[in-house]
Amino acid sequence: MSTKSKTGRSPVLENIVNSLLQSASDNDEKVRTTVINSIYDIGFRQPNSVLYFACEFLNKNQKIDLSHRVTILKSIISILGETRDQVQEALCLSLITLAITEMTKDKEVVPTWQQEASTLLVSLGLRFPNQIMEELLKRFEPGSIPHYFIMKTLGDFIGSNPVPTVPRLREILSRVLPVLASIKHDNFKWVFAAALGHFADATVTYVANIDAGTDKSLSLYSFSSEFYPALELMFTKWLGTNHEKVRLVTIEAVGQICAILNVEQLEAQISKIVVGVLGMLKKEKDLLPVIHSLCNILEVCIKNKLNSALDPLLGTIMQTLHPLVCSVPDYSNPASTKIYNEVLRCFEVIGRGYSDGIVSFINQKLENKDPRSRFGCLSIIRHIVTRLNTELADKKSLILSAVKPLVQTETSLFVKKHLAQAVIAMASHEYLHQHGGQDLIEFIVKGSSFVVDSEIGKTGPVQPPQKIANPELHVTETEYRSICDNILSLITTTIPNMDQVLWPYLFEMLCKVEYTGAIPVVSKCLTFIAQSKKAADSDDFYIDFDKEINLPKPPHIIVRYFVLLTAPTRRNQLGIRVLETMKSIGPILHPSICDMWDVTLPKLIQYLEDNQHSDTWNKNQWEELVLRLLSETIKNAADDEWTVHLGQALSEQLEFYKKDPILKRSAYKQLGLIMQKCAHKEFVKNKIEIMFNSVDYTNALENEGCAYGLGYCSASHFDIVLEKIGGFIKNNMGKKSGFFKKSGPKGIKNCILLSLGYAATYTQPALLASRVEIHIINPIKPSITLLKKPPKKISAIKMIDLIGKALHSDKVGTVIFKQRDDFFKLLISYMSTPAPSTNNQVRIDGINASSTLVNLDPMISIELETQIIGLVVQFFSTITTTQPVESEEYKDVNSLITACNNLFSTILFNQTTIVCLLRLIQYLDPLSRSKDAFIRERSMFCILYLIKKYIEFSTENEELPTEKKFDNIGNLLSILVPRCTDPEILIRKYAVEAIQLILYIDFMLKHTTTENRRVKPSEVLHPLTSIRDGITTTEVNEQFSMVFEVSGIISKMISLEEIPKFLEGSLKGLQDLQAFSTNGSCIMINGLIKSRGAELLDYVPTLVKGLLTSMEGITSETTMNGTLVSLRSLATHHLLPVLDVLLNDFPMPHSTHVIKSLQIIAKDKNLVSQTLVYLMDLLNNKPVYEEKPDPKDKKKTVPSPFLVALAATCSLGEILQLAEVEDIAKQFYFQLFATMILRAGTTNASLPGVQEAPANNPKAKPAPIIPSSQMLAAFRQFFTCVKEEEMLAQIEEKGSFSKLETPEYNTAVIELTSFVCQAHPEIIKNLFEFLIPYQRSNYVPHRIVTISVTTELINHSKDKEVLQKLINTLLNTLVDPAIKLIALKGLSNIVSAGLEQTNRYAPTVIDALSTSIDDQDETMAMECMLGLSRMFEVADEGRVAPILVNICNRIRPAFEKPNDSIRAASFKLFGSLWRYGSGSASDPFYEQIHNTLPSLMMHLNDDSQEVRTACQVSLRQLSNLMRAEDIYKFLHDKHFDAEETNINYDAFLSEMSKLIITYYPDRVNFFIMTVLEFYKSTWTTLKGNAATLTGFILGNLTEEKRIQTNINSAIITKSLISLLGEKSADVRKKAAESLGYLHHY
Helix, strand or coil: CCCCCCCCCCHHHHHHHHHHHHHCCCCCHHHHHHHHHHHHHHHHHCHHHHHHHHHHHHHHCCCCCHHHHHHHHHHHHHHHHHHHHHCCHHHHHHHHHHHHHHHHCCCCCCHHHHHHHHHHHHHHHCCCHHHHHHHHHHCCCCCCCCCHHHHHHHHHHHHHCHHHHHHHHHHHHHHHHHHHCCCCCHHHHHHHHHHHHHHHHHHHHHHHCHHHCCCCCCCCCCCHHHHHHHHHHHHHHHHHCCCHHHHHHHHHHHHHHHCCCCHHHHHHHHHHHHHHHHHHHHHCCCCHHHHHHHHHHHHHHHHCCCHHHHHHHHHHHHHHHHHHHCCCCCCCCHHHHHHHHHHHHHHHHHHHHCHHHHHHHHHHHHCCCCHHHHHHHHHHHHHHHCCCCCCCCCCHHHHHHHHHHHHHHCCCHHHHHHHHHHHHHHHCCCCCCCCCHHHHHHHHHHHCCCCCHHHHCCCCCCCCCCCCCCHHHCCCHHHHHHHHHHHHHHHHHHCCCCHHHHCCCCHHHHCCHHHHHHHHHHHHHHHHHHHHHHHCCCHHHCCCCCCCCCCCCHHHHHHHHHHHCCCCCCCCCHHHHHHHHHHHHHHHHCCCCHHHHHHHHHHHHHHHHHHCCCCCCCHHHHHHHHHHHHHHHHHHHCCHHHHHHHHHHHHHCHHHHCCCHHHHHHHHHHHHHHHHCCCCHHHHHHHHHHHHHHCCCCCHHHHHHHHHHHHHHHHHHHHHHHHHHHHHHHHCCCCCCCCCCCCCCCCHHHHHHHHHHHHHHHCCHHHHHHHHHHHHHHHHHHHHCCCCCHHHHHHHHHHHHHHHHHCCHHHHCCCCCCCHHHHHHHHHHHHHCCCCCCCHHHHHHHHHHHHHHHCCCCCCCHHHHHHHHHHHHHHHHHCCCCCCCCCHHHHHHHHHHHHHHHHHHHHHHHCCCHHHHHHHHHHHHHHHCCCCHHHHHHHHHHHHHHHHHHHHHHHHCCCCCCCCCCCCHHHHHHHHHHHHHCCCHHHHHHHHHHHHHHHHHHHHHHHCCCCCCCCCCCHHHCHHHHHHHHCCCCCHHHHHHHHHHHHHHHHHHCCHHHHHHHHHHHHHHHHCCCHHHHHHHHHHHHHHHHHHHHHHHHHHHHHHHHHHCCHHHCCCHHHHHHHCHHHHHHHHHCHHHHHHHHHHCCCCCCCHHHHHHHHHHHCCCCCHHHHHHHHHHHHHHCCCEEEEEECCEEEEEEEEECHHHHHHHHHHHHHCCCHHHHHHHHHCHHHHHHHHHHHHHHHCCCCCECCCCCCCCCCCCCCCECHHHHHHHHHHHHHHHCCCHHHHHHHHHHCHHHHCCCCCHHHHHHHHHHHHHHHCHHHHHHHHHHHHHHHHCCCHHHHHHHHHHHHHHHHHCCCHHHHHHHHHHHHHHHHCCCCHHHHHHHHHHHHHHCHHHHHHHHHHHHHHHHCCCCCCCHHHHHHHHHHHHHHHCCCCHHHHHHHHHHHHHHHHHHHHCCCHHHHHHHHHHHHHHHHHCCCCCHHHHHHHHHHHHHHHHHHCCCCCHHHHHHHHHHHHHHHHHCCCHHHHHHHCCHHHCCCCCCCCHHHHHHHHHHHHHHHCHHHHHHHHHHHHHHHHCCCHHHHHHHHHHHHHHHHHCCHHHHHHHCCCHHHHHHHHHHHHHCCCHHHHHHHHHHHHCCCCC
């Protein structure tokens, strides 16, 4: 039990606290923080002791560093702040004395030190205000200036605790006032001014809380007479100082003092004070104190109605404040924001007393055009209208008239932004209900109208970023627009009664072109108001448009909305907003249409919501829906006169869309539809004139819109349209120039041509047939041949296409278009001219128009067909697809190819014969052999497309085909054969499908009848369907197999006379540019020969000569196989000589021919076994290498391989590549595996194999061969061959193969053996017997491999006899240094054989392992430990108990080894002894556990993760033997799982220390003393762990337990304190933390 000192306090705690106090000046910040926290922790629980020691420490150690004293003072303050009421009164008085002494010891001002002492006094003053006051006043002698911090503490003290201190204020002032005049130093002026300000504020607070005060007689002006002279002196004398801080604190104090002066005194000084404050505003940098003071002064003046004194100054005050409010605040800077808000508060205060004056002032300042000035005025307006509603009630019209000029003339977006913000502030207080309020609404709408070009489909050059001159004044159009959008919405939806202002006024905004961009938000507001009025059944919902003359009429609103509706995806959901508004105001616009709108418009809204943001959005489909809605609207109105008004309104609004061609295009189309529905011919003529005169002919969209509109109109007024177009042409022609000369507006030609085309499209067919030649074609035909620019060509082509479609026989009957061929040639000329006279769009449209013309009667001539096809095939080959898929060029190319395919099919449709089909495919044949894949793919797709179309056209034709068979089918098939094995998947698929369909056509032609047009395919053709799907495989052999099947089908389907044609054509495939295609051709030829060779006797020499003359020229695997048949036959009779030649006479790496030769031999089931045996014998029993000097170290030797061994290894791997040898490889499984791992040993660290240069190239550099790489390739192939890919994947994942090339290859051998034995336990005995002869091999690698395999076989053997042989083999090899370590490591594998066998061999194995547990070779020692750990997990107690203590003693020194793995192994080994701690050796082992427990707990936070995990596992294993159930549960908690690598170590030590104290109190002393030994460790981590554990144990020891454990806390804490002097900051930090736990000592 600890004794108490004379002071009654524990000497241990005193030592601890003093040590911490001493360490509070540690040079490491983290340590200092920890020390301070520990001091606080102890002080929080033992405040009297700690505060006493701290006070004593400071008193005794006067010479410590100043920062050290400050730190201790801060600690005292923090402890006192939490425990002030618990501290003994005597101690508090000592602390007061200490604080006073610390604060006044040095006459000079030392803020960092004396301020803390001052703070301490203020804190103590909350409990002992009278004592503090007395102490301070003692040191404030009347007539003398006190210490700086005496005065500062007085100010802070009274300011923080006014209730008990203000009644004594007169006493303080009696000492302050006499010395004020004598103060000379600025710092004293500052502190006196600040204190007086605090006194004044405290007085205000006291009066406000007078009920809690002791002197109820005090009023706000009780000290006015005392403060008045102080105010005069400070104001007249101190404000003139050069010291900025003095001036600022003085002026702030002046403002505070003004609040407690009586009215007469204040009125006498106010003018002088205000002038002085205003003067400071102009020169001070820090304005916040000055403005705050001014605001206080103004509040007092307004409150006391000192108008006579303030009136003359009002203008000057506002003039001075105005520049401040015009300065844009930095909202990221709180100080700047505070200043700005304080300035606004000044204007607010002024407004309360002088509303007329402030409004007049704002009106005057708004006339200044400077943006900053106007910003300031608008900020004032925004501020005061929301706070001075009563004061400004009669000034609303004046404020509106003040801002109205800005609405009309302001250009600065910065000012506009703040005006808009002021508008919403005014709106919430009914300013907009005044006359002129609607002007502000229009201003907001105008702000919402800004449109970015990209939003309306315009594109332009990207503008480079420009430097912004005044960033604080910069506002972008989009930012301003967004603000206005939000403001208009908020005004409408959140401010009551705004509908009185907005309805129906907002309708005026709809038909003003400048406000088009604001229509979405305006419509949203109209919808809200209309729905609200309808819901409330409001009388003013319906509008009298005749009375409201400023509003647009209903037809104008309707057509405006219909045009806008065609661009629904524009910003703010334009389409949805328009539809919602149309539905809401339908009854207002026309009574007959609202019912239809109520049904239709919600569906359109839903359509937009579902589709407008999707990738499938179709703007053309939407436009059709809008036109249909317009048509139905006109139909429901059923009023031709109203329709005329609608058209008149739309024609008047065409100018609205002058800068928006997308909407103007829609407007033209809608106007055309309106004219179609109207019977007034004069109206139609007039509107056509307007359309032509308003079009921007240089804009393609406007041209198209006009053409569509005229087309719609032609449905009812075709002659009028033709008349107007003709008249328009004549009026724009010169006498000597044709229509398409350079007369007339630029671009008008495009509009005219498109108009003629759409007029022909939509007019009545009968009218078109009679007028097309004379009224449409003849006037323009001479001129369109001269067109050179692509846009004009496109327009002409479009016209031709539209006219051609309109003249199709399905529409006009048997009308012959006489000028069809002339147009054909014109199109060819358009497309064939080089760039820039043509482009992709010209070609696409030209080909499509050609397809249209082909459909017209009569059939085109072969000559014309050749011309057009000759041009089209060029498009296949000259256009590449290198662009990204999403690019416009890529889409254009696809469109072009699609157009080409359609042209081919159109020609075939009009002449559905085999002759035409063959002719078209012949056009494509050269393209199908192109070197470019994309050209081959396009041509093959087109061929397949034509074949399918032939079947479609011929079966749907009413007449039977004239051909009865497919003539020249052999030639056609030979075109497709090379493509069956093309590198491209799609091409292969197209080719097979084309062959299937060609054979079907031949079969169909032979069997078709009138009754049976859809002939069922022959059964022979059915397999081609699955082949077509399977040919997409990337496995070449599968492709070849499928092609061979195709050859069999072809051989069955084509006639004998077609076979020579087929073979002759197929031979060309052998020269195909694609290697795989030549293989396919060869297979097809071979297949046909095999099937029908008896019939082709005369062709055999030609085929053999072509395919087998020279192996060097053959690149196809299939072709090579045919040549190698002879070699295989030869090997049947002379296998070994053939193999000898292949292995010894051919260089490596083997050429393709050698590999194929070996493999074709191995494919023969009669030859493969002998081949494998021969190769294994070469590798296992013949010399495979010789020792040569190591090039890197001549003193060493390394293996140098024999070439025959390399060849045998290579050959073995090549043979195992064959799927055919799977079964035989499985039969030879253990022999092949053993051969491979033996070869792994002999190739390890081997020199590369070098062979001589070939005779035909003696200058060639010899190619080095890496034996290990060769071996690994063969090894991998072995597993693949026997179909053990899963095992191979596991081996690769584990990295076993990679290890085979390292010096530790024996571990890889063990891993491989493990995988194999798990999969094939039946081969264990055979594998051992196969390898055992190599235990005594002259090759060391053979011995290493054999013993490595033997060690692993023990893990898997269930045969006792084999197991004994395995153990004996290992024991016998312990004398061989090369394999001793492997053997020792393997002996412990006996535990895998089960309990019986383990105990049988335990004495022998344990003895063998124990002899090397302390071997100088750390690896050997560690492996022995690990081996013993395994043995101890299984072996019976009787085998281990006698030597248990001895083993523990031999293990323990390894706990502190520097090698991480050794430490981990030793802890793991100790933990494994848990099995023997419950029997006869339980008591001795229990003692060993307690001896080791400190080390286990220390190393649980070892630097090594491996050691930490080992300690976790060992602690959990030993927990059952620690004779404490709670310890067992704790160590088996999930938070202590071995998988949890980041346990909370401190939490563990805390809990474990409690358990140790509870269950082992008699061992605590020993435990702590053992832990103290770690204080001497060289590892800082262990020192820190020991410090932490010491702290937890001591901290958790109660007084009772301390007596029971008999620990010497003084010695222990002394040792712990010594760690505060360690070099390591981490150790010092942990020591400080631990000392913090010892608050009860």
